Amino acid sequence: MNISEKTVNHYTILSLQGILNASSAPTLRNYIAGLPEAQSLVIDLEKIEFLDSSGLGALVGIARKKKSSSAVMKLARMNDRVKKVFEITQAYTLFDIYDDVSAAAEA
Amino acid sequence: MIFHLDTTTPQPLGVVLLKKRIDSNNSSELQKAFTQWLQQTNNFVFDCAELDFIDSSGLGAIVSCLRKALEQHGDLKLAALGPKVAMIFELTKAKKLFSVFSDRSEAIQSFSTVSPK
Amino acid sequence: MKTLLVIREQESAWLLDQFPGIHPLLVPICNKPFIEFLVDFAILAGSEALRIVSDGGLRDVELYCANGSRWGVEISYGNINPADDTYTVIEKNRRFCLKERIMIISGFLFIRYDKKSDYTSLFASLQSGELLRCPHGSISLTGDAASVISPAGTLPFSLVALDSIGKYYELSMEILRSGLNKYVLPGYSSEADCYIGRNVIIPKSAEIQKPVIIGNNVQLLANTVIHANSVIGSNVIIDRDSVISGSIVMDNTYIGEHLEVENKIAAGNLLIDPESGSSIIMEDPHLLTAMTPSRVAGTLLRRVVHTFAATILILIQLLPWLLLRPIVGMQGKWKRKREPYYTALAGKNVTLTSTYIESNGSLSTLAKTLALDRFSLLFKVLSGELALIGNKPVRVNASIRLLPNRVAGYRPAVFSYAEAEDWPEFCIDTEIVEHYYAVHSNPMKDISMTQKAIFHRTYQNHCT
Structure with missing residues (x-):
């Protein structure tokens, strides 16, 4: 999995590319651990090719950590594969989901 | 099922309080008890205020009670049908066979106001 | 123009209680799924694209509507949170809403319209802002009009908030009595006020009065009477000498012999009185019975595999259990509790003995690591009451009655999928994993x- 980073407003935007599963979830977790704790995030999921329950678990964990340090984590541009996993697991109730990265980085 | 004789009316009146549900498990019980009650009176009120559910055999038992009462030149009236029980009576057209009253006292009164032919 | 449809789960929860297992947007009104009325209206108003957003699941709606090619409109789906206001909803769908005129239909609303009116030019000329509002929602427009012409008089459409079974019934009757030519309805209509679907068998002795709507694959038996103002769904059998009047018979329903269904809604084995909202379940074959789908045959293979694996586990655990159980029990660290749990079948429970081993000694830690606390439960796999792996059994609890019934694929088991993954920290996380595997296993x-699951037991945080 590749992670590319840019900053818009006070949000760090992480664009993920590739597979987010049990073996790549630690990469994402470690990457985010390297950022300041109170840094708000937008995670761009457009180029995710596969997401499984461990990958979803990583996203849930990050959202929780951000919430506890009163920062924000938003998801943007979910593709159909990702949407399907969110739909099955009803995980959409846990996230703020935007269809546009810049809109997510504004509010 | 609780049965008592009401003697406030010109003729003794059998008042029966039906409870919970009447289904295939206890419908024959009702029919058996009814033949005994028939030896004391031929006019009845079935109070359904505490009745939650009847199935088709329960319904059959009540209809056969009505038939027996009519054979003895009496009547069987129903009182206080709950919404669910009322739906079953309507659905099966059984409601047309009975005089139905909104509560027990109304049903009891109806026996004294209408003079027997 | 585009249309954004905002549906919140809470507004339609009552409908899910009445007709469990069918998404509120797919509940048929006069045999046409509710969502189709909204899609029709969006198209009449000139929309090229429609997005349905909800804070609840849309899977069934997505399966039904797909990408909208059936209607020639592009349909997409989105998620929001229950607390989001209209502004946030628009922000979350900014790419969809960008540079366009958007009609926002918010709330669980039925829109009365007339297919013969010209809504496209009307909506093109309406000023942006809120057009209509009722207690449960509104229709509004954003973006600039091509040329603003204030409409003469009232708007040629109105809102009906769907908030009770009574309203649902009233609306169906209203469409039957006065709206049949205003909407696009399914079925053949060789004469006015009469829509009949495919494969409908009507014997000579049956009687049907207008207005009426009948779905597909319907069988009326001898001497049945369908009085005016009735809707009969698809896959319905009305047995002989029964009378239906002013009633809605939903899909997949059997109406028994000699019955009189008057001003009611019959759905499967449920008979609902729309006026009082009370309902009865017809468990009796002489009255009404539901056509229950047979259990999936694929579960057989799973059962065989689980039984086989459970037998092996029992054989492995037998010796350690015989050795450790008395010792740990004497130490007072073997705690047992008998409680009822939900099974996969709605309305049926199973009593399980859950064991908890306090792991503060070397022997009890060993017992826990070997999963001996699940030993007695393994026998429930052999008797078919539990699966080997699946969902963590949910304790019977009146306040969460909906959960196991609503969650598709709930399968109480000795081990749970969440245990197999090493990340569950909170209960909601556990649910997510279990949902995922309910579909992917x-x-x-x-x-x-x-x-x-057995391997991860050594460093497991229990979720209570």
Whole structure:
């Protein structure tokens, strides 16, 4: 999995590319651990090719950590594969989901 | 099922309080008890205020009670049908066979106001 | 123009209680799924694209509507949170809403319209802002009009908030009595006020009065009477000498012999009185019975695999259990509790003995690591009451009655999928994993997941 980073407003935007599963979830977790704790995030999921329950678990964990340090984590541009996993697991109730990265980085 | 004789009316009146549900498990019980009650009176009120559910055999038992009462030149009236029980009576057209009253006292009164032919 | 449809789960929860297992947007009104009325209206108003956003699941709606090519409109789906206001909803769908005129239909609303009116030019000329509002929602427009012409008089459409079964019934009757030519309805209509579907068998002795709507695959038996103002769904049998009047018979319903259904809604084995909202379940074959789908045959293979694996586990655990159980029990660290739990079948419970081992000694830690606390539960796999791996059994609790019934694929088991993954920290996380595997599992994968579950037991945080 590749992670590319840019900053818009006070949000760090992480664009993920590739597979987010049990073996790549630690990469994402470690990457985010390297950022300041109170840094708000937008995670761009457009180029995710596969997401499984461990990958979803990583996203849930990050959202929780951000919430506890009163920062924000938003998801943007979910593709159909990702949407399907969110739909099955009803995980959409846990996230703020935007269809546009810049809109997510504004509010 | 609780049965008592009401003697406030010109003729003794059998008042029966039906409870919970009447289904295939206890419908024959009702029919058996009814033949005994028939030896004391031929006019009845079935109070359904505490009745939650009847199935088709329960319904059959009540209809056969009505038939027996009519054979003895009496009547069987129903009182206080709950919404669910009322739906079953309507659905099966059984409601047309009975005089139905909104509560027990109304049903009891109806026996004294209408003079027997 | 585009249309954004905002549906909140809470507004339609009552409908899910009445007709469980069918998404509120797919509940038929006069045999046409509710969502189709909204899609029709969006198209009449000139929309090229429609997005349905909800804070609840849309899977069934997505399966039904797909990408909208059936209607020639592009349909997409989105998620929001219950607390989001209209502004946030628009922000979350900014790419969809960008540079366009958007009609926002918010709330669980039925829109009365007339297919013969010209809504496209009307909506093109309406000023942006809120057009209509009722207690449960509104229709509004954003973006600039091509040329603003204030409409003469009232708007040629109005809102009906769907908030009770009574309203649902009233609306169906209203469409039957006065709206049949205003909407696009399914079925043949060789004469006015009469829509009949395919494969409808009507004997000579049956009587049908207008207005009426009948779905597909309907069988009326001898001497049945369908009085005016009735809607009969698809796959319905009305048995002989029965009378339907002013009633809605939903899909897949059997109406028994000699019955009189008057001003009611019959759905499967449920008979609902729309006026009082009370309903009865017809468990009796002489009255009404539901046509229940047979259990999926694929579960057989799973059962065989689970039984086999459970037998092996029992054989492995037998010796350690015989050795450790008395010792740990004497130490007072073997705690047992008998409680009822939900099974996969709605309305049926199973009593399980859950064991908890306090792991503060070397022997009890060993017992826990070997999963001896699940030993007695393994026998429930042999009797078919539990699966080997699946969901953590949910304790019977009146306040959460909906959960196991609503969640598709709930399968109480000795080990749970959440145990097999090493991340569950909170209960909601556990649910997510279990949902995922409810869809993605197969019997062979189950075996490896069981291994994982046993392996992870050494560093497991229990979720209470």
